[in-house]
Amino acid sequence: MEIVICSDAAEAGRLGAAIITALLRRKPDAVLGLATGSSPLAIYDELAARRDAGEVSFAQARGFTLDEYVGLPADHPETYHNVIRKDFVNRVDFAEDAVHGPDGLASDIPAFCSDYEAAIAAAGGVDLQILGIGTDGHIGFNEPGSSLSSRTRIKTLTKQTRIDNARFFEGDIDRVPTHCITQGLGTIMSARHVVLVASGSSKAEAVHHMAEGSVSALWPATILQHHEHVTVLLDEGAASRLQLGSYYRETYQAKPDWQGL
Ligand code: GLP
Numbered sequence: 001m002e003i004v005i006c007s008d009a010a011e012a013g014r015l016g017a018a019i020i021t022a023l024l025r026r027k028p029d030a031v032l033g034l035a036t037g038s039s040p041l042a043i044y045d046e047l048a049a050r051r052d053a054g055e056v057s058f059a060q061a062r063g064f065t066l067d068e069y070v071g072l073p074a075d076h077p078e079t080y081h082n083v084i085r086k087d088f089v090n091r092v093d094f095a096e097d098a099v100h101g102p103d104g105l106a107s108d109i110p111a112f113c114s115d116y117e118a119a120i121a122a123a124g125g126v127d128l129q130i131l132g133i134g135t136d137g138h139i140g141f142n143e144p145g146s147s148l149s150s151r152t153r154i155k156t157l158t159k160q161t162r163i164d165n166a167r168f169f170e171g172d173i174d175r176v177p178t179h180c181i182t183q184g185l186g187t188i189m190s191a192r193h194v195v196l197v198a199s200g201s202s203k204a205e206a207v208h209h210m211a212e213g214s215v216s217a218l219w220p221a222t223i224l225q226h227h228e229h230v231t232v233l234l235d236e237g238a239a240s241r242l243q244l245g246s247y248y249r250e251t252y253q254a255k256p257d258w259q260g261l
Pocket residue numbers: 035036037038039040066067131132133134135139140141161165
């Protein structure tokens with residue numbers, strides 16, 4: 001796991017966008033794993049600017065989103081289907097139907113979930129997965145207690161996640177759905193490169209556990225310690241509880257340019 005402590009969220013966004021740009025230049029039809037939430041927004045803003053400047057194209061790329069609420073009407077502005085289009089997909093040049101996501105209105109959810117796994121595999125697997133992290137250490141919507149090998153499935157949201165996400169539902173926790181479909185931890189672990197971004201001190205404890213704690217279902221992101229290529233982009237707040245913070249800073253400062261991220 002490579003940990004980069006950035007001066008602010010905008011720098012994290014620039015580094016994340018540079019990693020994705022380099023991938024698309026190397027492999028124009030790369031498969032991207034897309035995350036919703038506020039954490040990746042700086043990456044998406046930077047990628048949209050680079051696309052406008054003609055520096056990167058998503059015309060041949062494909063995308064799979066991580067998760068979706070169960071039961072929200074298709075035209076609800078907070079479905080992750082609609083959010084990822086507003087925040088990213090519609091701002092760049094993906095081909096029509098190149099980005100897929102879990103169907104929160106599927107009548108047979110288990111069958112949908114296994115079809116979703118099959119679709120990711122048929123696309124050749126995810127080349128680069130973008131991730132945020134919840135304050136309780138969830139990635140995707142893999143809440144504490146998730147099987148570390150889980151695949152795409154239905155999950156019950158924790159009260160903490162519903163409280164955290166109530167801000168998108170007029171501050172009313174009762175409007176936040178109780179269930180979701182999420183790629184599993186095993187699905188996320190199958191991505192070839194994971195780029196996790198976190199900002200603000202509310203994420204500091206989860207980030208500390210993820211990078212330095214014991215691997216445990218209590219902090220689901222800790223499974224990433226077993227992944228061979230993870231890049232973690234943090235601001236000072238999110239990095240504030242790291243035990244080895246100065247070591248990560250020294251390592252990154254001394255890193256030769258040719259090594260890349
Ligand atoms: C949600 C999403 C996650 C996201 C997390 C953190 O629960 N399912 O994918 O990483 O929230 O969100 P934010 O980045 O807004 O803090």
